[in-house]
Amino acid sequence: MANLARNNKILLELVQRPGNNVCADCSAPEPDWASYTLGVFVCLNCSGMHRNLPSVSKVKSIRLDYWDSSLVEFMQKRGNSEAKAIFEKCVPTFFYKPRQNDCIVLKDQWIRAKYERREFTGENNRFLQIYTSEQFESPMWKKGRVNKQFLKRNFLLSQRDFTLKYFIKEDSKVPKAVISMKDLNADFQPEKIGHPHGLQISYSEDDHTRNLFVYHDDGQTVVTFFNAIRATRLAYLLRKHQTLRNSDLVPQLTSKSLKEGYMEKTGPTTRESFKKRWFTLNLTNRKLLYLKSPLDATEKGFAFIGSESHGYSVSACSGQSKRGGRWRWGIFLKTPDREYVFMCEQESEQKEWIEAFRKIISQPMTPEDYANEANLRRGK
Numbered sequence: 619m620a621n622l623a624r625n626n627k628i629l630l631e632l633v634q635r636p637g638n639n640v641c642a643d644c645s646a647p648e649p650d651w652a653s654y655t656l657g658v659f660v661c662l663n664c665s666g667m668h669r670n671l672p673s674v675s676k677v678k679s680i681r682l683d684y685w686d687s688s689l690v691e692f693m694q695k696r697g698n699s700e701a702k703a704i705f706e707k708c709v710p711t712f713f714y715k716p717r718q719n720d721c722i723v724l725k726d727q728w729i730r731a732k733y734e735r736r737e738f739t740g741e742n743n744r745f746l747q748i749y750t751s752e753q754f755e756s757p758m759w760k761k762g763r764v765n766k767q768f769l770k771r772n773f774l775l776s777q778r779d780f781t782l783k784y785f786i787k788e789d790s791k792v793p794k795a796v797i798s799m800k801d802l803n804a805d806f807q808p809e810k811i812g813h814p815h816g817l818q819i820s821y822s823e824d825d826h827t828r829n830l831f832v833y834h835d836d837g838q839t840v841v842t843f844f845n846a847i848r849a850t851r852l853a854y855l856l857r858k859h860q861t862l863r864n865s866d867l868v869p870q871l872t873s874k875s876l877k878e879g880y881m882e883k884t885g886p887t888t889r890e891s892f893k894k895r896w897f898t899l900n901l902t903n904r905k906l907l908y909l910k911s912p913l914d915a916t917e918k919g920f921a922f923i924g925s926e927s928h929g930y931s932v933s934a935c936s937g938q939s940k941r942g943g944r945w946r947w948g949i950f951l952k953t954p955d956r957e958y959v960f961m962c963e964q965e966s967e968q969k970e971w972i973e974a975f976r977k978i979i980s981q982p983m984t985p986e987d988y989a990n991e992a993n994l995r996r997g998k
């Protein structure tokens with residue numbers, strides 16, 4: 619008993635130290651679990667994924683479980699920084715390292731890649747070759763453009779011409795679509811797509827955003843596909859911007875919307891009724907897109923969100939349900955061209971949207987933003 623308390627105390631002190639004070643796998647603060655075979659401190663969430671790999675990792679709670687002195691000594695000797703030097707010795711720059719809020723398949727595959735497949739220890743470069751090969755080919759289940767059904771399609775990612783193509787049949791000669799790496803984005807969206815491995819691929823086509831929704835039943839395949847897309851984007855961007863370095867380009871490989879969700883909106887006149895729409899807000903291009911439903915192939919419309927000094931503002935407004943609207947948490951968005959009222963179902967949603975709009979509005983516009991704004995207003 620005395621030993622239990624003493625050893626747990628040592629661990630609780632150890633976990634405060636720099637390196638150990640965040641989860642070794644997702645960087646969540648204050649981990650309180652540890653793998654005593656790998657010598658890393660991890661969060662509760664990642665400990666669950668370690669538990670699925672009993673041949674490489676065994677976990678215990680540093681507070682509640684009994685720790686032998688020999689295991690504590692190993693934790694003292696190893697720890698997160700030392701483990702990182704071994705298991706993350708050569709992570710390719712394009713490889714996506716998940717964070718606390720990322721979806722399970724990204725975290726699970728990261729943990730498997732690190733400790734089970736030992737992809738980054740430098741033992742061999744078999745895996746690097748898969749991500750960076752000239753062609754990456756795999757079938758994926760893809761949602762039909764109009765119907766909800768997912769159909770098997772063959773996807774081909776190519777570093778020769780920097781494209782992603784897909785084919786209806788395995789032996790099809792002509793691709794159904796050829797997508798340039800130029801503005802392609804990939805983002806895991808398990809909830810929206812309704813599959814734990816659901817991946818959204820977006821790109822521009824004729825001034826619209828086109829969305830594809832895919833998944834693969836095997837987690838490793840879909841995460842490899844995602845990282846191969848990132849590798850191909852990096853190769854493309856390095857070619858296009860020869861003066862930029864990897865560290866400038868890595869944040870641009872793939873991105874997430876600043877915020878997504880349902881709100882109700884009206885048309886441009888005050889007589890029209892409120893309709894529920896799915897909105898996505900992009901911090902980079904300052905565009906608020908709205909779609910009829912979240913898995914639509916393209917948007918119904920959009921608004922450009924400029925900066926405060928250019929006549930854009932956002933505020934909360936008290937809602938009364940009127941003109942067919944059911945929700946009461948209102949947002950008033952003013953642009954030089956139009957005033958929008960959006961209604962949210964929950965107060966927390968209203969707060970999050972306002973915060974997201976403010977983030978964009980408070981950010982100065984770049985010369986590119988001015989050009990975009992002018993183009994978009996001319997197009998109206």
Ligand SMILES: *[C@@H]1O[C@H](CO)[C@@H](O)[C@H](O)[C@H]1NC(C)=O
Nearest residue numbers: 662663666718719720721722
């Ligand atoms: C782990 O985190 C994911 C989201 O990142 C969540 O969906 C899941 O429920 C969490 N699991 C546990 C055991 O906390």
Ligand SMILES: *[C@@H]1O[C@H](CO)[C@@H](O)[C@H](O)[C@H]1NC(C)=O
Nearest residue numbers: 801803873874875900902903
């Ligand atoms: C946001 O816009 C930028 C620039 O157009 C684009 O590259 C990026 O993929 C977009 N992000 C999302 C999540 O759609």
Ligand SMILES: [Zn+2]
Nearest residue numbers: 641644661664
């Ligand atoms: Zn974690």
